[in-house]
Amino acid sequence: MRRDSGGIDGGFAAYVRDCGDHHLRVAVLLTGDWHAAEDLVQASLIKLYRAWPRLDTSADPDAYLRRIMVNTHRSWWRARWRRETPAAVLPESASGDDMADRQALGALVRQALVKLPRRQRAVLALRYCEDLPEAEVAELLGCSPGTVKVHAHRGLRALRELLGGEFDLHKVNQAQAPRREGR
Amino acid sequence: MNDTEQAARRLFATAVEDIPPGIDLLRGVRARSRARTVRVRALISAGTAAVAAAAAAITLSAVQAPSALAQVTQAAARTAGQSYRISSSSTLVSAPGAGTAGQPLLTVSGEFDPNLRVGAVTSVDGFQVIYLDGWTYLPLISAFRAAYDKAHTVPVPAGKSWLRLRMPPPLGSGPADTTVFQLAGLGSTEANLEQFGPQDLLTLLESATSVREVGPASGPGWTGTAYAFSASLQLGGTLHLFLSTSGTVDVDQQGRVRQLDATETTGKTVEKVQMTFGDFGVRVSVSAPPASQTFTP
Numbered sequence: 001m002r003r004d005s006g007g008i009d010g011g012f013a014a015y016v017r018d019c020g021d022h023h024l025r026v027a028v029l030l031t032g033d034w035h036a037a038e039d040l041v042q043a044s045l046i047k048l049y050r051a052w053p054r055l056d057t058s059a060d061p062d063a064y065l066r067r068i069m070v071n072t073h074r075s076w077w078r079a080r081w082r083r084e085t086p087a088a089v090l091p092e093s094a095s096g097d098d099m100a101d102r103q104a105l106g107a108l109v110r111q112a113l114v115k116l117p118r119r120q121r122a123v124l125a126l127r128y129c130e131d132l133p134e135a136e137v138a139e140l141l142g143c144s145p146g147t148v149k150v151h152a153h154r155g156l157r158a159l160r161e162l163l164g165g166e167f168d169l170h171k172v173n174q175a176q177a178p179r180r181e182g183r
Numbered sequence: 184m185n186d187t188e189q190a191a192r193r194l195f196a197t198a199v200e201d202i203p204p205g206i207d208l209l210r211g212v213r214a215r216s217r218a219r220t221v222r223v224r225a226l227i228s229a230g231t232a233a234v235a236a237a238a239a240a241i242t243l244s245a246v247q248a249p250s251a252l253a254q255v256t257q258a259a260a261r262t263a264g265q266s267y268r269i270s271s272s273s274t275l276v277s278a279p280g281a282g283t284a285g286q287p288l289l290t291v292s293g294e295f296d297p298n299l300r301v302g303a304v305t306s307v308d309g310f311q312v313i314y315l316d317g318w319t320y321l322p323l324i325s326a327f328r329a330a331y332d333k334a335h336t337v338p339v340p341a342g343k344s345w346l347r348l349r350m351p352p353p354l355g356s357g358p359a360d361t362t363v364f365q366l367a368g369l370g371s372t373e374a375n376l377e378q379f380g381p382q383d384l385l386t387l388l389e390s391a392t393s394v395r396e397v398g399p400a401s402g403p404g405w406t407g408t409a410y411a412f413s414a415s416l417q418l419g420g421t422l423h424l425f426l427s428t429s430g431t432v433d434v435d436q437q438g439r440v441r442q443l444d445a446t447e448t449t450g451k452t453v454e455k456v457q458m459t460f461g462d463f464g465v466r467v468s469v470s471a472p473p474a475s476q477t478f479t480p
Binding site for chain 2: 017020021024026028029034038042045046047049050051054067071072075076102105106109110113124125129139159163166167168170
């Protein structure tokens with residue numbers, strides 16, 4: 001059974017409205033920048049749109065789009081079409097404003113990720129943002145699950161070194177988390 | 184998940200929560216699907232600069248034309264990122280203990296969609312190899328069946344006319360169980376089975392280190408530029424083989440690979456191949472052979 005193309009205002013548009021932001025979030029971890037992430041997702045959605053009428057209704061469009069994004073990011077990176085230049089100065093965490101603190105931290109994390117090798121970045125994004133199992137990440141990246149494990153280990157270690165105290169602050173053991181007292 | 188992984192998850196959740204206002208993916212997809220011309224856009228944000236190119240042609244900067252190396256590697260990347268049709272013919276130059284120099288090896292035509300990972304290649308003899316859903320389907324013609332049975336204790340069961348193997352990872356991205364060696368793993372020593380697939384050739388081309396422009400090029404419905412190139416790749420895994428290729432590549436004015444005339448060296452085997460690319464964006468539709476006729480080792 002073939003998926004109904006429905007035109008760009010039909011099923012495909014509904015899919016983009018429902019799921020687009022999720023893939024945008026993964027893309028920003030791959031690219032480090034919201035505008036580059038928007039480019040990546042839109043370029044990938046164009047390719048998915050072209051394939052949309054041929055997709056089986058039982059197929060998972062998320063899986064297709066994820067593969068297209070990973071392949072497109074890899075080809076962009078190889079061709080150096082997009083220069084990923086880390087910011088010269090990382091934003092300092094503001095104090096006294098939770099929202100500003102979180103935004104500053106978010107920017108810090110994205111810019112730290114961009115400093116990692118492309119594959120480590122892809123593994124971290126797919127494992128800890130998409131929550132994909134190692135086997136599925138391996139299949140997407142065309143490597144073995146063992147290689148995924150190695151990239152994840154090295155990526156986390158590099159991230160910890162780059163983020164320093166910010167990383168350790170988030171290593172809160174559940175047992176040490178503050179408990180609410182019942183009333 | 185351990186503490187470190189949990190910390191990473193929390194930090195990533197923070198890193199992705201603040202989608203800036205004004206991003207409208209659907210509007211962008213509509214705009215791009217209507218676009219017929221290339222646009223170049225410069226983005227400057229908080230000390231970070233990036234140049235974006237979309238669709239056919241590329242202009243890297245308004246000041247400096249891209250180098251021959253950039254033209255070829257970018258063309259290879261662009262071609263490898265979309266669906267296409269190929270036709271290819273190869274001849275043997277030399278191989279240890281096999282064949283005669285100048286012996287024709289394989290002439291095929293095919294179509295691939297690398298994003299959906301589907302494709303099919305058909306030889307002039309009529310046998311077809313199918314790529315679908317992460318699997319490679321090989322017809323058990325007598326040469327393949329004989330090669331498999333020779334190399335394995337348990338032969339192919341009777342009544343099976345297709346062999347199903349896991350699709351190999353992209354060339355150079357994993358151990359040396361690529362298309363080339365997957366067929367060698369059947370136990371075949373036939374040089375004509377050890378072929379670089381078009382995606383493998385494009386991957387090698389992306390790794391080109393030496394490129395120079397040699398002149399204009401043209402073909403049915405296209406004009407462009409011819410470049411001389413050389414590229415190599417050292418594979419890991421158990422085989423540790425060295426792959427190299429050199430020759431000429433024609434790139435059309437839309438920045439796509441149109442023709443490759445190359446000498447491929449895999450270990451001690453040397454072959455010449457001519458491969459043409461066209462029908463970009465073609466809809467590739469394949470079907471798996473009947474499960475009852477398919478053997479999966």
